[in-house]
Amino acid sequence: MQECDFCGRRAVYYQRTAGVHRCDRCFIENIEKRFRRTVSKNNLIEPDDRVIAAVSGGTDSLTNLHLLGKYAEYKDVEILSLTIDEGIEGYRDESIPIARKNSKKLGIEHVVVSFEEVFGKKLDELAKISQEKNGPDPCTLCGILRRSLLNQASRELKADKLATGHNLDDETQTIILNYVRGDIARLSRLGAKSKGKERFVPRIKPLREIKEKEIAIYAMLNDLGAHVDxxxxxxxxxxxxxxxxxxxxxxxxxxxxKILRMFDKLKPHIPVEEEEFDLKNCKICGEPSTKKLCRSCELLKSLEIERKEKTLIS
Ligand SMILES: [Zn+2]
Ligand SMILES: [Zn+2]
Structure with a gap:
């Protein structure tokens, strides 16, 4: 039996980066400590904050929700959870009940906003229309629409922060991806916390220093029942x-x-071409936008789809 280097119980995980074995208890404790450290180091959550956890029902977002829920037990913060139902058959319909169940267990209010009620169509249908019209691929489509709904719903719910479950793997991939694409503007916007000026709710990433694999083990040990497809x-x-x-x-x-640390050290020195653009309100949905129409409404217009609902939270 491999023993835990801290308490001698049976080890469940070998942390290669630190060269130590941990048992289930010491592993959980370590993850929670690292979560709190990321939060305090980057000042992600302040007293009396109202934080929305974006929950897809997957491993990362459930772990994020769970850790935020535990954090709120002894800190003066309020946590809500928000799921965007894109309408992906056999994928999203399984993960929503899991998101609901986990929120309930933590005593957290859970809000669902669906593509269908807002746009009148599910992503599956939108993807088909986009393909016929040579529009963007489903991931781009989904990303733009989901992003705008997350921001609008968070704002309507009067959130101070929107917390997402991005992990160390996501974050390092995005850093490298922006290098490969030569996209310095996008690269400069990455980090633990987005600025969130005006009507943009600041986004925070409390899991960005925890590996995907470690999150999976944490979710398993805590029996979160994540949707893994x-x-x-x-x-x-x-x-x-x-x-x-x-x-x-x-x-x-x-x-x-190392990729993450290097980026964090480099970030303050990245020259940002902050064009002083005027943020307008999108003519259709009212979301902040640099043009007359926001990206998501422009996209819907190109697909000849009319938005059904303007306000998300009634
Ligand atoms: Zn131990
Ligand atoms: Zn719009």
Whole structure:
């Protein structure tokens, strides 16, 4: 039996980056400590904050919700959970009850906003229309629409922060991806906390220093019942980058941490071309936008789809 290096009980995980074995209890304790450290180091949550946890029902978002719920037990913060139901058959319909159940267990109010009620169509239908009209691929489509709904719903729910479950793997992949694409503007906007000016609710990433694998183990040990199926629409350049980063990490443990640390040190020195643009309100949905129509309404217009609901939270 492999013993825990801290208490001698049976080890469940070997943390290669630190070279230590941990039992279930010491593992959970370590994850919770690292979560709190990321929160305090980056000042992600302030006293009396109303924080919305974006919950898809997958491992990362459930773990994020769980850790936020535990954090709120002894800190003066209020947590709500929000699920965007994109309408992906066989994928999202299974994860919503899981999101609901976990919120309930933590005594957290759970809000669902669906593509269908807002746009009159599910993502599956939107994807088909987009394909016929040579529009963007399902991931791009989903990303733009989901992002705007998350922001609008969070604002309507009067949230101070919107917390997402991005982990160390996501974050390092995005860093490398922006390098590969040469997208310095996007790169400069990455980080633990977005600025969130005017009508944009600041986004926070409390899990960005925890590996995907560690989150999976934490979710399993805490019996969160996460929905593990991958989205049927996933693909593209990110999977190539994921493969590359994982290979580097395997041969050189701590690679992921180094990529993140390097970026965090570099970030204040990235020249940001902050164009002084005027933020207007989108003519259709009222979301902040640099143009007359926001990206999501422009996209819907190109697909000849009319938005049904303007206000999300009644
Ligand atoms: Zn132990
Ligand atoms: Zn709009």
């Amino acid at each position: 991958n989205c049927p629409y996933v693909g593209g350049m990110r999977s190539e980058v994921r493969e590359f980063v994982n290979k580097m990490e395997k041969n050189h443990p701590t690679t992921k941490f």
